[in-house]
Amino acid sequence: xxxxxxxxxxxxxxxxxxxxxxxxxxxxxxxxxxxxxxxxxxxxxxxxxxxxxxxxxxxxxxxxxxxxxxxxxxxxxxxxxxxxxxxxxxxxxxxxxxxxxxxxx
Numbered sequence: 873x874x875x876x877x878x879x880x881x882x883x884x885x886x887x888x889x890x891x892x893x894x895x896x897x898x899x900x901x902x903x904x905x906x907x908x909x910x911x912x913x914x915x916x917x918x919x920x921x922x923x924x925x926x927x928x929x930x931x932x933x934x935x936x937x938x939x940x941x942x943x944x945x946x947x948x949x950x951x952x953x954x955x956x957x958x959x960x961x962x963x964x965x966x967x968x969x970x971x972x973x974x975x976x977x
Contacts, residue, residue: 879938885930886937887945900949906942 878884890896890909899916903909910932917923925931 879941880936882930882934882936883938883941885926885928886932886934886942889926889928890945890949897949900946902950903946906939906946909946 873880875881875884878887890900899913900909903912913932914923923932
């Protein structure tokens, strides 16, 4: 079921915060994918909750997120065009680091 034009509420919420929070919007400048955003925000925020979830409580790495669409969003913010093959290659480059069945690593 879609939510405000996004795959689900969680994806919409993540996109909402990235698009509408000036700090997050500027933070994605130069990033190549949503996975890079996840890794970077966690690294930069230390123990702060913003490193793990939106201010509304949606985990940045929630398993229900539409990662290809969030990759596209990051590229749109940076003025880049993308292909679906690029999205998938970037997303799966990081899956070996994750334990199967977990939304965190």
